Amino acid sequence: MVAHGTIAFDTLTTSDQVNTGTEKSLDTSYIFNGVLKAWLNLDGTGTIGISDSFNTASVTDNGTGSYAKTLSNAMSNSLYATGGGHNANSSFDANGRVLPSSTTSVVMYAQANGASVDASIVTALVSGDLA
Amino acid sequence: MIETPEFQGTHLWERLCWAKEKLEPYRSEYCVVWEDPNDMENPAKVTHPDPNWMACALQGGILPPVQSYWELKKDENKPDFVKHTRGPELLHNMKPIDAMTEEEAIEYLIMKDIPEHVWRDWDKSNKPKMVICKKDQLPGTREWRNAWQISEDLVINNEVAA
Numbered sequence: 499m500v501a502h503g504t505i506a507f508d509t510l511t512t513s514d515q516v517n518t519g520t521e522k523s524l525d526t527s528y529i530f531n532g533v534l535k536a537w538l539n540l541d542g543t544g545t546i547g548i549s550d551s552f553n554t555a556s557v558t559d560n561g562t563g564s565y566a567k568t569l570s571n572a573m574s575n576s577l578y579a580t581g582g583g584h585n586a587n588s589s590f591d592a593n594g595r596v597l598p599s600s601t602t603s604v605v606m607y608a609q610a611n612g613a614s615v616d617a618s619i620v621t622a623l624v625s626g627d628l629a
Numbered sequence: 630m631i632e633t634p635e636f637q638g639t640h641l642w643e644r645l646c647w648a649k650e651k652l653e654p655y656r657s658e659y660c661v662v663w664e665d666p667n668d669m670e671n672p673a674k675v676t677h678p679d680p681n682w683m684a685c686a687l688q689g690g691i692l693p694p695v696q697s698y699w700e701l702k703k704d705e706n707k708p709d710f711v712k713h714t715r716g717p718e719l720l721h722n723m724k725p726i727d728a729m730t731e732e733e734a735i736e737y738l739i740m741k742d743i744p745e746h747v748w749r750d751w752d753k754s755n756k757p758k759m760v761i762c763k764k765d766q767l768p769g770t771r772e773w774r775n776a777w778q779i780s781e782d783l784v785i786n787n788e789v790a791a
Binding site: 535543544545550555558572575576587600628 | 640671679682710711712715720742763769774
């Protein structure tokens with residue numbers, strides 16, 4: 499069905515003649531379920547600033563190298579997956595953690611050489627099921 | 630100004646996709662400094678509104694009422710919580726709120742993202758637990774970031790803390 503610029507379909511199918519010649523099908527809901535649900539690129543130095551983002555309502559500066567990001571569209575539960583990193587101190591001891599805190603909140607920590615640090619690039623990715 | 634489509638019944642995430650594509654991010658000069666009385670060992674926290682979220686708030690017709698988030702939080706705090714089941718009712722099918730002013734948007738964000746025990750009684754102790762301020766009123770460097778506190782000398786009047 500094509501109407502008002504919207505194409506509605508339940509399944510994507512390809513003959514894949516170029517590569518394998520084997521037809522492949524994909525339920526479109528799989529695509530939605532698999533895409534990132536939120537992301538953030540943050541400057542954690544000075545007065546912290548959100549460089550760009552999606553599905554982010556606010557960022558809280560909790561102290562040196564410690565931040566929290568909240569979501570506009572909550573996740574279904576807190577068992578979602580997160581990822582991210584930071585650019586402070588390019589040594590092998592640099593360590594960043596991004597973890598679910600609640601269905602609407604993610605915490606982010608930037609560390610280097612065993613200590614919390616402020617980084618000019620802190621990123622967070624959120625993947626999972628939306629509420 | 631671009632007109633917001635009728636979004637009631639549209640998944641909130643889809644509305645955010647629309648907003649990301651159509652709206653210019655709005656960088657507020659305001660932030661919220663707050664202290665959690667249940668977490669006094671840590672420094673004051675500073676909450677900054679997201680520019681894309683601010684654009685949605687100022688545009689109107691996109692975000693659900695803040696009470697939807699309170700209800701989600703209540704559900705999540707129940708001992709038998711497994712997953713949200715009221716997302717459609719509270720986020721996607723609820724009538725979106727109208728356009729807010731920047732001040733109203735900051736107030737909404739406070740009630741959404743800062744613990745209720747902080748904002749509900751923000752001025753009921755020896756010093757304010759929360760202050761809305763401009764970013765240029767924050768310390769210029771982060772050298773002593775983990776020692777930041779709200780000043781006890783803060784003067785509060787009926788509308789603003791300055």
